[in-house]
Amino acid sequence: MNFQAPKGTKDIFGEEVRAWQWLESHIRETCNIFGFGEIRTPIFEHTELFLRGMGDTTDVVQKEMYTFKDKGDRSITLRPEGTAGTARAFVEQGMYNDPMPAKLYYIGPNFRYENPQAGRFRQHHQFGIEAFGSPEPAMEAEVISLGYYLLQKLGITGVTVCINSLGCKECHGEYRNRLKAFVGDNLNTLCEECRKRFNKNPLRALDCKVEKCRNTMSNAPSILESLDEECKTHFETLQTFLKDMEIPFIVNPKIVRGLDYYTRTVFEFTAEGLPTVIGGGRYDNLIEEIGSGISVPAVGFGMGMDRLLILLKNQNLLPENNRLPCRIYIGHAGEAGYQKAKVLVHALRNLGTAAESDLLKRSVKAQMKYAGKRSADFSMIIGDNEIEANKAKIKNMETGEQSEVALEADFIRAFIDKNQ
């Protein structure tokens, strides 16, 4: 038996899972404030959805999907991202009949078969939002501002918001031709990879990291020059929104997203020493391209939670006191106390107080040690004397101070509440 979790996966527990819960609560609160409602879609979908949605030439689709046949001979794929499933649900549930815009968010695991490294897993977790129903740049502003707000609330510094426009179908096609011509003319100055994919996807040369490619591509025509009037206005309006909302951003014409569904606006939030933390954009054609028979404009982003957590940890932003709560530990000395402790703990729990008692019949000393390790706020020991007097000493574990309290859950609870 191999007891290692499969490659690229991990167990999340203890202090770490509490950090996740903490992050999730920030996310949910943010989404409430911005009016995004949660959606929970299946962890797997029909393979075809991703083929149509993400584009069948993308790397993710071509070599990174967990695809298999189920027992009914259906081709199933573990979701590699959240947008396709959300878009499918939007269509299937007839949300286009709801008041527009429809604003949704999701949190959950995604799966990609790739080599793990820093901030990169085969099962990774994304928080994402999708807004449907408006072609206006205000919807990009809405989405970007949520991402920015969240990172601000978490206290993260050094984040850069990069935006770009890929244009609509028409001007994107035109730009593609212009760029292809340029790349073709300079083919011998580019790396092997870029030469190989020159035909299939010349845009990729734009964000190639090889130095000679960067030199050459710095003179390449910018997509921004190829935008038609409408796309140009759209992009400029978005920038005005961001400026007025005081969200710092930079225009980076080199951003090329790896998923085919993006139109017009694309954006990335990056932080030092990490791959992209948030990536997204507008996808006006996706709903139609998955074969829904309707056309609905949309904007969304995905956020890598594993990466964000690394960032939070590096910047020392995770909550300090992150232990399982224990308001009071009720120990015992003797058989009668053992029974009484159980009853009292149960009564306290019924009052909503986190309470613990000994389950191993250990010595008083061992019990106190345990209470200390669990960082209980208070402790008490119940023996025959205490039962007879129906009161016991309650100890403040931080100060060591002891007081007397009646052996009734209500009184104990009241004492604890009074002595925070």
Add this chain to the structure above:
RNA sequence: GUGGGUAUGGCGCAGUUGGUUAGCGCGCAAGAUUGUGGCUCUUGAGGUCGUGGGUUCAAAUCCCAUUACCCACCCCA
């Protein structure tokens, strides 16, 4: 898919040019007189040294293979 590094008790590590019962710190457990934690001390449990071969009188230590993890490329969140 490509390249580099690492793999020793729960965690973090040491193990010199191959040589007796594989160590240390933390953690865990019991105790240091009579019913009370955090400091200190004592004792204890726990490891087929990633796995499979090979060399040798002898291997955690050398060789080969394999797997996993880490880092980078690719790509992405």
